[in-house]
Amino acid sequence: MRDATVTTPPILTIIGSAIHDIPSFYAEINRVFMAHEDWKLGQSLDALDDMLRGGYGAARGGGPVILVWQDIDRARSHLGFAATCAFLDAKLQRPDRYDVARIDRQLAELKAGTGQTYFDIILDIIAGHPNIDLVAA
Known part of the structure; x- marks a missing residue:
């Protein structure tokens, strides 16, 4: 008999209303992805890309992740x-x-x-990781 257990990818939520500039974007990324690490991600697009690759944080292992980005248009404006x-x-x-x-x-x-824009670059980085399913909310 086959195991009918289906593993649901974790759902992580970025709160766009918490983002009003680049430093607050990384604060939100650290809250979402790095909560269980004993260090924080620096303000670096390369570091963001590395983290999403699955080396550490909530994306560790590179498995599928559903990333819900609330108030994405507000973040787009503040990172524009x-x-x-x-x-x-x-x-x-x-x-x-x-x-x-x-x-x-x-x-x-x-x-x-x-x-x-900085926001456009972030979206390109996320899109470069097929394991990350971005849901704009």
Whole structure:
């Protein structure tokens, strides 16, 4: 006889109303994904990508996860054009650490309406992980 037990993927919920800038986005990600870890994810898109890959946190193991993002439009607004410009401008202040020419191109594309916002980049990162089923709410 076959085992009829079906494992339901965990459902994790991002509260978009808690997000009003990039630091608060990472605070929310840490609340959702890193609650049972003894360290917190830094403010890094690369770290977000690594975490979603399943190396640690609630996504550990890379199994399926349902990610419900409440108030996603509010988060989209707060992680949009202004936040992205500020993020890129801050990088320009550190030419010893960042590729200034690349950041200048990103800023020009953003200002021309063809570049990605911080929110767009986050969505691309999530989409790059087929085990994460994003549900906009």
